[in-house]
Amino acid sequence: MSEQLIVIGWSHKNAPVEFRDKLFLSKDEIQGLVKEAVQKDFIQEVTILSTCNRTEFYFVSANTSPLTSWVKEWYNDNLKRDIDFLQCEPYTHQGNETIKQLFRVASGMESMMLGENQILSQVKTAHEHLLMSSGKTPSLNQLFRDAVSCGKAVRTDTDLCRGAVSISLAAVELAKRIYSSFQKQKILLVGAGESAELTAKHFQENGATQFIIVNRSEERGKRLAEKFSAEYAKLSEIPELLKQVDIVVAATHSKEYLITINQVNQALDARQYKNLLMIDISTPRNIDTEIHKIQEVFLYDIDHLEDVISENLIKRKDEIPSAERIIKEHSRKFISWFKSLEVKPTISLLTQYYEKIRLEELHRYEHKVSEDEKNAMSKLSKGLVRKLLHYPITHLKGLADGQELDPQTIDTIWRLYRLEEMKDSEVEKSE
Amino acid sequence: MQPLIQPFNVLLPMLYGIALIYYGFYLRNGNEQSGKWAPNILLSALVVHLLYFIARSNFQYFPITNSFDSLSMVAFSIAMIHLIIERTSGEGKTGFFFISIAFVFQVSASMFHVVDIHIHELLTNPIFGIHVFFTLVGISALAISAIYGLMYWMLAKQIKSHNMGIIYRGMPPLDQLEAMGRLSSILGLVSLGLGLIMGHFYAYRVLGILFPPDLKIIINDVAWIFYLLGWAIVKIKNYNGLRLSKLAFWGFIVYAGAIMAANFISTSFHQFN
Numbered sequence: 228m229s230e231q232l233i234v235i236g237w238s239h240k241n242a243p244v245e246f247r248d249k250l251f252l253s254k255d256e257i258q259g260l261v262k263e264a265v266q267k268d269f270i271q272e273v274t275i276l277s278t279c280n281r282t283e284f285y286f287v288s289a290n291t292s293p294l295t296s297w298v299k300e301w302y303n304d305n306l307k308r309d310i311d312f313l314q315c316e317p318y319t320h321q322g323n324e325t326i327k328q329l330f331r332v333a334s335g336m337e338s339m340m341l342g343e344n345q346i347l348s349q350v351k352t353a354h355e356h357l358l359m360s361s362g363k364t365p366s367l368n369q370l371f372r373d374a375v376s377c378g379k380a381v382r383t384d385t386d387l388c389r390g391a392v393s394i395s396l397a398a399v400e401l402a403k404r405i406y407s408s409f410q411k412q413k414i415l416l417v418g419a420g421e422s423a424e425l426t427a428k429h430f431q432e433n434g435a436t437q438f439i440i441v442n443r444s445e446e447r448g449k450r451l452a453e454k455f456s457a458e459y460a461k462l463s464e465i466p467e468l469l470k471q472v473d474i475v476v477a478a479t480h481s482k483e484y485l486i487t488i489n490q491v492n493q494a495l496d497a498r499q500y501k502n503l504l505m506i507d508i509s510t511p512r513n514i515d516t517e518i519h520k521i522q523e524v525f526l527y528d529i530d531h532l533e534d535v536i537s538e539n540l541i542k543r544k545d546e547i548p549s550a551e552r553i554i555k556e557h558s559r560k561f562i563s564w565f566k567s568l569e570v571k572p573t574i575s576l577l578t579q580y581y582e583k584i585r586l587e588e589l590h591r592y593e594h595k596v597s598e599d600e601k602n603a604m605s606k607l608s609k610g611l612v613r614k615l616l617h618y619p620i621t622h623l624k625g626l627a628d629g630q631e632l633d634p635q636t637i638d639t640i641w642r643l644y645r646l647e648e649m650k651d652s653e654v655e656k657s658e
Numbered sequence: 659m660q661p662l663i664q665p666f667n668v669l670l671p672m673l674y675g676i677a678l679i680y681y682g683f684y685l686r687n688g689n690e691q692s693g694k695w696a697p698n699i700l701l702s703a704l705v706v707h708l709l710y711f712i713a714r715s716n717f718q719y720f721p722i723t724n725s726f727d728s729l730s731m732v733a734f735s736i737a738m739i740h741l742i743i744e745r746t747s748g749e750g751k752t753g754f755f756f757i758s759i760a761f762v763f764q765v766s767a768s769m770f771h772v773v774d775i776h777i778h779e780l781l782t783n784p785i786f787g788i789h790v791f792f793t794l795v796g797i798s799a800l801a802i803s804a805i806y807g808l809m810y811w812m813l814a815k816q817i818k819s820h821n822m823g824i825i826y827r828g829m830p831p832l833d834q835l836e837a838m839g840r841l842s843s844i845l846g847l848v849s850l851g852l853g854l855i856m857g858h859f860y861a862y863r864v865l866g867i868l869f870p871p872d873l874k875i876i877i878n879d880v881a882w883i884f885y886l887l888g889w890a891i892v893k894i895k896n897y898n899g900l901r902l903s904k905l906a907f908w909g910f911i912v913y914a915g916a917i918m919a920a921n922f923i924s925t926s927f928h929q930f931n
Contacts, residue, residue: 404817407749407831499896502814502832519818522900531820538822 230271232325232366232565233291235298235317236283239339242315249310250282250302257356260301265362269293272364274357274371276332278349280339285329287366291321326561329370330554333378335388342388342543347378369564377557384553387546390539395426397532397539398506399433402474405504405525409435415472417441417465417486418479419451422508426476427455439468443479469494475505477513488517491524498523508532566637570627573637574620576646579653581612666710667768673703674733674761681753685828693750700741700757707734707764720787728794730767733760735798739845743802743838749830752809752838756802785863789856793878796850799842800885804910806839810903836898839906847885854882873920881913 237250252260257275264273272287284298299312320328328337333350335342354371357364382388391397406412414435416423419442427438438457441464442448452459460468462485469475469490477485486505500523507514507528519526585608593601626636641647680696683689711734714721722728740756809829816826829835857875862868869875888909892902 401817403831404813404826404829405832407834500899500901502899525814525817527820534820535822 230287230289230366231291231321232370233286233288233294233322234283234320234325234328235286235295236276236281236319236328237315237317238281238283238337240337241318246310246315247280247282249308250277251279252277252282254356256306258360259305261356261360261362263301263305264297267297269297272362272367274353274360274364274367276329276350276353278346281332281337283328283332285325285367285370287364295319323558323562326370326558326565327554329374330377330557330561333374334381334550334554335378336381336547336550336554340392341540342392342546344382344388347375347382350378351375366565366568370561373557373561373564377554380553380557381550385546385549387543387550390535390542392536392539392543394508394529394532394536395422395429397535398426398476398508398527399429401506401527401532401535402430402504403433405502406473409433409474411437412473413437413439413471414474414476415439415441415465415468416451416457417462417475417477417513418509419444419447420478420480422478423476424451424454426478426506426508427451427457430474431455439472441465441468443481466490466493469503470497473501473503475503475514477505477507477509479509479513481509481513482511483513484515485513486518487515488521491515491518491521495521495523506532563635563638566641570623570637572650573640573646574623576649576653577619577640577644578616580644580646580649581616583649585609585612662713663710663771666706666713667771669706670703670710670730671761671765671768673699673706674737674757674764677703677737678754678757678761681750681757685751685754688751696753697741697744697750700737700753704734704737704741707737719782720784720790722790724772726767726770726772729763731791731794732798733763733767735795736760736763736802739795739799739802739842742845743841746841747830747834747838749834749838751828751830752806752835755805755809783860785856785860789853789860791853792849792856793853796846796848796853799846799849800910800913801846803839803842803846804907806835806842807903807906807910810835810839811900811907814900814903832899836902839903843885843889843906847882847889850878850882850885854878873924874917877913877916877920881916884913885909 237247239247242250252275257277260275261273264270269290270286270288274285276283276285284294286294288294295317298317299310302308302310302312329350331337333347335344335346338346350371354368354375357367357371391400402409402412409430412435414427414430414437416427416438419440423440427435430438436456438452438455439460440448440452440455440457441460441462442451443462445459445461449459451457465486469486475486479485491503503524505514505518505524505526507526510529512528514526514528516526516528518524589601589605589608592604596604623636623640677696677699680692680699683692684696707730710730711721714727722731736756737760740753740760744750744753809825810832812825813829813832813835816823817832830838858868861870861875869879888905891897892905897905
């Protein structure tokens, strides 16, 4: 039986978060598994992609049947995790479907949030782990390398991963339409909860350095301020702060407006009518909606940002066909390459092809000739076939040894001699 | 030189057209490659355009002998100023708008190109040539600044109304539009100033009067003074944002309107004979 690519996995599509948490593997655990796996005779190559949303085992194996149970046993026996796998059976894909699966994952097509970007770096990390492992992994190495380039191509050539799809990122993206850089912009964060922190984090990742945190609870506010090397101020200082900041993000659960139109109006002169972006992601809203009427203020609340997100998601969905085309093209290239590894089966099938013709032709004449003549014909035809095949086989082996074998050469041979049919009939016979 | 000029009449619209296509792709898809190629193609167009002017001058006179030549000079000025601003700010997404204007002007100039029969004596004087060049570049730069003002205004309006249309997605951020508009108006102010000074100097040499009583000259002088005052006020008062963009836009509309009205009232310009 020839070697096959196979993936066994759990993702947000077939397993709840609690189950996925149990499956998550650290770098050391992955290395431990790889070390043990390569000792098994049914595993030729292995690597694992483990993120918060998916854990997938990629194998090259000639005997795929024991793989799933081996993975389950490894979790329960080696890692002592005591996972009830009956709760969630893994999905398994073989051959071309495995390739497609990884390319789709790297492109963000299989992500919980369509077109998510982080997965590409996670696939890259999995590839790095693979390269660090001691065993030889030519097929998976190429598969992961191609998956990364496929993911990159989807991101460059389509809009599948463009446009924010979370409230905090949408807020940052919106601010980017007003300010080309956040380095000099002062950002006032009203609130010190999870949403405020996440928004601050995204602003910081995009270059913001100047934060002022305002929060009712001083202790919590100062804690967040420390995290972002920010200043802490009291709620009563908001009117004064409005004179100097460029962006205001309100994210509290206060039941009343914390920023009123009068406060902003009074700050306008001191601000010299500079633009002010106000983002209210609080529920209920904390920024007076009347502020929208002020010419220099751009006020966005959570509903506006959600509109941005849903619009971005629609645009991402429109990009699926283009992304699929890129994935198909990259898969096709990988399949060709993978086939080029099949030089031994090609030679074997080619020999079988000629042998079949030889026997058929001999059979046609065997009743017309004597036994001696039959033996002579057999010898002659054997020698003829051997000589006819000598140069092609030597050439193919030479190309394979020199790693110069072009996938197209193999493909052409397979097509010329219809080796696929030959292979199928061999499988049928063996079954 | 005439046979030498003919290929330019095909080549120039073509080069501006190709640059326009690349800027269009860059605006629509944000394609990095298009963004890299567009200014390089535009630079080639400008070099070819400069060669055209040299060939067109016959090394004897300033190459604006009719109104279509002026269009070609305006196309050159707009493209050149845009390229300067793009190189300075590193932002080329607005290129599509400006190069489309340059393209239309150059196509008209190339289509209706006429062979010079009689060359006015004025055009043989280099000071006059420099005056015309700087004045046209100055006015083009102020027009570009007004367009940046309009773009700012439109983008601000879209952001304010929570409308995420093509302007929202394609335009550079507001602060960058403002910076580009500021740079353009400074270029305009300096260039127009130089052009006007050269014009007055030439008038003095030909007529013996530094300030000839010509309505168009007066309008241009007054406009320049207003621009200079406006620039000083903006600097001192630290005006910015929407107010500044409206000022740049309406300021140029009034200026252009006044020039058009003056053209209508007084048809003769620069009567130095």
